[in-house]
Amino acid sequence: MKKLIIGLPKGSLQDSTFALFAKAGFNISGSSRSYFPSIDDPEIELRLLRPQEMSRYVELGMLDAGIAGLDWIEANGSDVQDVCSLVYSKQTKRPVRWVLAVPEKSSIQSVKDLEGKRIATEGVGIVERWLAKNGVKATVEFSWGATEVKVPDFADAIVDITETGSSLRAHNLRIVDTLMESYTKLFANKSAWADSWKRSKLEKIALLLTAALNASDKVLLKMNVAAKNIDLVKKLLPALHSPTVSGLSDAGWYAVETVVNESVVREIIPELKAAGAEGIIEIGLNKVVV
Numbered sequence: 001m002k003k004l005i006i007g008l009p010k011g012s013l014q015d016s017t018f019a020l021f022a023k024a025g026f027n028i029s030g031s032s033r034s035y036f037p038s039i040d041d042p043e044i045e046l047r048l049l050r051p052q053e054m055s056r057y058v059e060l061g062m063l064d065a066g067i068a069g070l071d072w073i074e075a076n077g078s079d080v081q082d083v084c085s086l087v088y089s090k091q092t093k094r095p096v097r098w099v100l101a102v103p104e105k106s107s108i109q110s111v112k113d114l115e116g117k118r119i120a121t122e123g124v125g126i127v128e129r130w131l132a133k134n135g136v137k138a139t140v141e142f143s144w145g146a147t148e149v150k151v152p153d154f155a156d157a158i159v160d161i162t163e164t165g166s167s168l169r170a171h172n173l174r175i176v177d178t179l180m181e182s183y184t185k186l187f188a189n190k191s192a193w194a195d196s197w198k199r200s201k202l203e204k205i206a207l208l209l210t211a212a213l214n215a216s217d218k219v220l221l222k223m224n225v226a227a228k229n230i231d232l233v234k235k236l237l238p239a240l241h242s243p244t245v246s247g248l249s250d251a252g253w254y255a256v257e258t259v260v261n262e263s264v265v266r267e268i269i270p271e272l273k274a275a276g277a278e279g280i281i282e283i284g285l286n287k288v289v290v
Contacts, residue, residue, distance in 0.1 A: 004044050005045045005063050005065075006046055007046075007049045007066035007067065008047070009068055010035070010050055010051075020086070020212055024287070028046065034048070035047060036048070043201060051069055051072050052072050055072055055078035055080055056078060060189075064198055064202075065192065066188075067086065067185070069096065069185065070185050071123060071182035072123075075124075075126045080187040080190065081188040081189070081193040083188050083193075083203075085186075086213060087213065088184055088213060097181050098123055099159065099168070099175045099176075100175070101159070101176065102173065102174055103151055103174070104173070104174050106151075109176065110176065111177055114157060115137060117156040117157060118139045118141065119138055119156065120154065120155035120157075120158045121141075122142065122161075123159060126180065127159045127179070148160065149171065159179060162175075186206055208287065211287035214290060215287050218259050218260065219283060219285060220259055221280065221282055222255070222256070222280070223257075223281070224248065225276060226254075227254065228276070229276030230254055230256070233256060233277050238268075243257065259285070
């Protein structure tokens with residue numbers, strides 16, 4: 001049987017990645033310490049690896065495909081095939097940012113002030129390219145973690161990943177600049193992508209994962225509406241496309257359904273009721289293919 005070997009990120013993205021696969025219809029099992037989790041698709045094999053090294057193993061062909069942040073692909077300078085963007089992170093659906101941060105009282109106000117300074121970071125390649133682009137020479141040291149505590153005793157500044165900036169603020173650090181924004185990518189080895197079976201399999205997986213993400217903040221609204229109220233109800237409905245309207249067996253009544261953002265439901269359901277909608281049902285979604 002043909003197999004597709006996919007690397008999934010171990011660490012902070014692991015739980016959210018497993019949850020995304022589950023919503024896409026793939027059930028993953030195995031202990032949190034296992035590097036070889038099982039999946040209920042006999043054509044897929046999984047490996048759990050640190051996202052920092054994922055793109056190197058994909059480029060070398062040890063994995064057919066992998067999921068990791070765009071930042072680590074660029075940090076490694078990996079030549080891989082971009083399959084799709086999966087805009088999710090540990091806490092939010094926003095991209096993560098690589099930011100330059102310094103103590104609140106630091107005199108550093110811009111990249112130019114880093115000349116001759118010492119910077120601690122996990123993304124050495126990202127920082128070195130950014131400094132070179134700005135014509136600044138500084139010492140860049142690899143940080144094995146807990147980067148926020150390296151200043152001011154062990155470094156003048158840090159470059160770290162943040163989603164909300166709350167951890168940096170908690171350590172009395174001030175963001176000076178953003179080096180790059182990064183989001184999660186599904187990417188493939190180029191030889192694997194050239195294989196028609198593997199490419200087809202990856203495209204199907206990408207479709208399902210993207211559909212699961214599309215559905216993460218949306219719901220299906222269904223309701224019955226009298227013909228005299230149908231135009232007013234339709235005007236109240238924000239939708240991906242025009243709502244679906246079909247006649248009921250009872251003359252003069254229609255069934256209306258549409259997909260809307262969950263955030264607006266609490267506002268529009270009372271308005272729909274007031275406009276004459278009846279039997280309003282809200283249904284959660286697993287996938288939305290657009």
